[in-house]
Amino acid sequence: MPWSEALTPVRMRRVALVVPHAALRDTLVRIAEAGCVELDRVEEATPGPAARRLQRLEGHPAAVPPGTTGAPSAAREAPVLALSAPDLDTLQRQRRLGMLAGEAQLEERTRGAVLRGEVAALAGWCPAAEVPRLAWRLAAAGGALVPLPTPPGADPPTLLRSAPSASFAPLVTTYGTPPYADVDPSWPAGITYVAMFGIMFGDVGHGALLLLGALALRLGRPRRLARLSRLWPFLAGAGLSAMLAGAAYGDFFGPTGVLPVLWLSPLKSPARLLAAAVVFGAGLLAVAHAAGAVNRWREGGAGKALYAASGCAGLLFFLGFGLSAAGLALHRSAAAVLGAGLALAGLALVAVGLYRATAGGLAGLAETGVRLLDVVVRAGTNTVSFARLAAFGLTHAALADLVWRGTTGLAGRGAAGAAGALVVFVVGTAASLALEALVAGVQALRLEFYEIFSRIFETEGRPFRPWHVPSAAAADAETEVTRCSPG
Incomplete structure (x- = not known):
């Protein structure tokens, strides 16, 4: 296909x-x-x-x-x-x-x-x-x-x-039914979701447990969950993503030293992880704006695609906004000035589109100004919102580190200590696995819906x-x- x-x-x-x-x-x-x-x-x-x-x-x-x-x-x-x-x-x-x-x-x-x-x-x-x-x-x-x-x-x-996105389609349909003219983002949305999940749940050992869970679902075990068996690729993707992120962090059931750190250790380089999460989120938002521009074109033609805040105008503003922010952060004045110019051009196009949708006059100007302010504020807050990927990744790493410290602290204290270490490791790992899997799943879903889908879709279709x-x-x-x- x-x-x-x-x-x-x-x-x-x-x-x-x-x-x-x-x-x-x-x-x-x-x-x-x-x-x-x-x-x-x-x-x-x-x-x-x-x-x-x-x-x-x-x-x-x-x-x-x-x-x-x-x-x-x-x-x-x-x-x-x-x-x-x-x-x-x-x-x-x-x-x-x-x-x-x-x-x-x-x-x-x-x-x-x-x-x-x-x-x-x-x-x-x-x-x-x-x-x-x-x-x-x-x-x-x-x-x-x-x-x-x-x-x-x-x-x-x-x-x-x-196919190939049956396991990921519920991500989209839970948010709403895409209009018939729009793109179907099921498999890109699924890949994005499992990538964000992995960043927050990065651990090779924990990801391997999710892969085992996916295999059990694929085999119809346990039977009471057999109706969820079609979601096994979704769970397998989340487990694989967690393993890849865990390999980059050097975590295997926590900082056990089994694996080398390929990129960074979350607990030792939190600022770097936060910056990387924000940059990653900005890239996702740019792609979402591009998909939104395609949808606006398919829904209403070139005019709607050009002036919509979720279309070409919004994409131009967001790219200029990002270039200007990067120029200021890296002390590149030329990039900052160019980005500011692109952002202003994008805002001007958005303003034209917003004003044309009003009744005109002073009331229309006031409404356009308020909505323009919302576009600017959302661009910043939505981008910074992706810092939660790093924040919850740090939380997961901290919990795994706590369990490992407790395990090693008891392991050298005789037979009783070894038994206690085993209990701490098993119970602690199970608790952190359940808690962090829930948190990472919910937070990835929140970012998917409110930051990404809100730019891709403007209206809702009707299901067949x-x-x-x-x-x-x-x-x-x-x-x-x-x-x-x-x-």
Whole structure:
């Protein structure tokens, strides 16, 4: 897959489902089995016959299995669809809530069909790559899936790709659904996250334990965590990043002396680590600004990309701001002056964009001034915020050093001391591992969301929600029709 496709959501096609009215049910059952199409839905409060029967059963005490509380049993029985139209009264008498729920969904989609003589048509969205396969599947029922041009101003739903970033996609979707026009930053965001985690959790021994945990998840152990097994690459990446940072720090379960210091020791060079963290954060923010500029271009064209604070203007200001700060820190007056000029040019462009979004006049000028001040303040505070990478890295190193000092202090005091040293090492390592892994995970997530994603995204899209209900035959046979793949 080309990298340009890996950085964008799955391409969607507007499609029309055209079918003889007599074959509408069979075609909709096939659509529901495939789970590839998000059909347009009609907002209508009046429930159909199946929905009314389902509502009556939900309110009947016998519909709730003994010993259960809370949600109605229909919420616990998965909807299924019969291949042919069932007798709804029989389903109600037999309390077939799953089949009634499936029929209620079918009724809702059927109401969205447009009828012209003997032909029915529905519209929706489908992943472009799945259109040929689904069209072939529907042809067997006498239906046709017709690609349509995307209507002007339409907002296609967003579906993030399943590879190579499935383990990292929750980072993005937890923040929000990217607009369809925007880039999909799942795997860059995942790499950034594990890199920041490693800086704060740098220890070869602790990282190796995380790798072992990833291997256990991959093997489905423990079983109660089997549902999280797809996140094993995420945990493995965090462990590998921690091991690389630990090798740079020379830490193996603390400053044990097992490994040489390849770069710096956090406890001996804290100022250097803090400076490196801020520079690293500035680089990430510059990349985030560049991604934001691409998104603004894709969302609104060159004008929006040029003047937006999260677009080219903001990128120019941030680069100038960083160059000027570096020039002052290194006593390079030419670089400082050039950076200040670039920053002022960027601010001027941002001001034009902000003012154009106001009602104009003095009130618009005042609003523009306040928002410009916010842009300047955020550029500084967000950059300095990355110092927390070094701060929590120092905390992790200090805790590991404390555990190691306690271990070595007890180890030379006979058999009792050796036993105590083992207890201190095991308990201390477990405590610091759990505490620092939690802290590093939360802090990396905070930096990802508030400093990076706030520059990449301005609006939120809507997720792709295909209609998927298995047929009763597939459910009874415990098989599943191959569903569409996100790519």
